[in-house]
Amino acid sequence: MDGASHSTPTRAFTVLVTAPALAPSGAALLADAGCHVLYLSADGEAGDADLTRLLATVAVDAIISRTAMLTAAQLGSCPTLRVVCKHGVGVSNIDVAAASALGIPVCVTPGANAQSVAELTWGLIFAAARRIAWMDGELRAGRWSRAQDGLQLQGRTLGLVGLGDVGQRVARVALALGMPVVAFDPARRTLPAGLEGVHLLAAIDDVVRAADVLSLHVPLNAATRGLMHAERIGRMPRGAVLINTARGEVVDEPALIAALQSGHLFAAGLDTMATEPLPAHSPLLSLPQVVLSPHVGGSTPAALDAMASGAARTVLAALTQGRIDPACCVNPQVLSLSSCRAMP
Incomplete structure (x- = not known):
């Protein structure tokens, strides 16, 4: 899943990053693919309200998830959402069961950090x-x-x-x-x-x-x-x-x-x-x-860059080719369903 394999989409896919920024390698991959990238501007309650509003009002195609909670209600409010990829490996902040019920694959970036x-x-x-x-x-x-x-x-x-x-x-x-x-x-x-x-x-x-x-x-x-x-x-x-x-x-x-x-x-x-x-x-x-230490084990620039690029490649492969690597998917049973949203 290298960057060269992604063609520019026929329309600008919208990718929501649940953080104020994404490391340069990941941001560059999304920009090169012509994606419209949205970022959360705040943390805590303000960030949660912003996330809820965006998913309910914007046609978001993919989410790159950082630490913000992704609830069943939030996921269910966005019918265009096709894939969620965690910027890391821990998905305890994502309602994976709700995503599975909606046919949304949830992916991770194993080994990146x-x-x-x-x-x-x-x-x-x-x-x-x-x-x-x-x-x-x-x-x-x-x-x-x-x-x-x-x-x-x-x-x-x-x-x-x-x-x-x-x-x-x-x-x-x-x-x-x-x-x-x-x-x-x-x-x-x-x-x-x-x-x-x-x-x-x-x-x-x-x-x-x-x-x-x-x-x-x-x-x-x-x-x-x-x-x-x-x-x-x-x-x-x-x-x-x-x-x-x-x-x-x-x-x-x-x-x-x-x-x-x-x-x-x-x-x-x-x-x-x-x-x-x-x-x-x-x-x-x-x-x-x-x-x-304040939960920074995977937060060196090298690790952040690897997680960002890994997450960007994963959502681009899903959005442009309908391709999800089962080894990186925490709910792979969704991939075989006719209701799987990642399929083109």
Whole structure:
């Protein structure tokens, strides 16, 4: 699905981006195809109202979805809508069931941000294990606080919940560091090439009990919401580290806070939280053993460019050729229906 394969449409397709901007590579592909591109100008309630209005009043052909919620009512209000593509891989903000009922394929851009998320995962692991953020704060406050209780990672077991594009990259670094790696992924029966040193376990709790560092790499859905509940967090070894670059709702946040306050867990590194932006009163902010980042794992310029171009190619292939790659579609059953809107 390269850019050269897209001819200029006979009419200007309208593509709605649910954000104020799209990275240059994606915007250029849409412009070259003669598309009329609309952007949301605001976030929060104002952005939601703008999105609702546009879908109800403008003949939108495709949506490139960022973080704004796409509800059943919004999707149903736009009879011209033929395809939705997530700028990333998490579709918890899209009512996929409603889209399926309407015959609208929902696609993702797998792997586009995986390297950036994996690198931030390791940034959080190192920072949490060695208390880097706390020591930086101490020095800036004029205190020479030489923490000497950090964790050396070599020889400690890394547990991965989810062994997709991100998890595989995280695993390769761990193996290079001399960390044993165990993983659980219900969708995977065999190990990918190059990961023969990883032990694929049959149950999530086997990984949880073994992991000195536990890193989460799963989508948010009915099966994973609250996956790391209080009882499961309690099964982690005393002094373990929990890392979450997936979705905040995967972790029972009060249970995590309690485990950190009691000393059961040594530290946590979180790029995602149950409520975003993180409320000013969140106990996470007062815990020195927690390292936080504002959901930016996949937000480097390189990742944003890759997601934007991937999403643009996907919607252009659908609009100009009626072509959807089933491997990138989260509701592929729609593609075989006569009511599928992506078909020309």
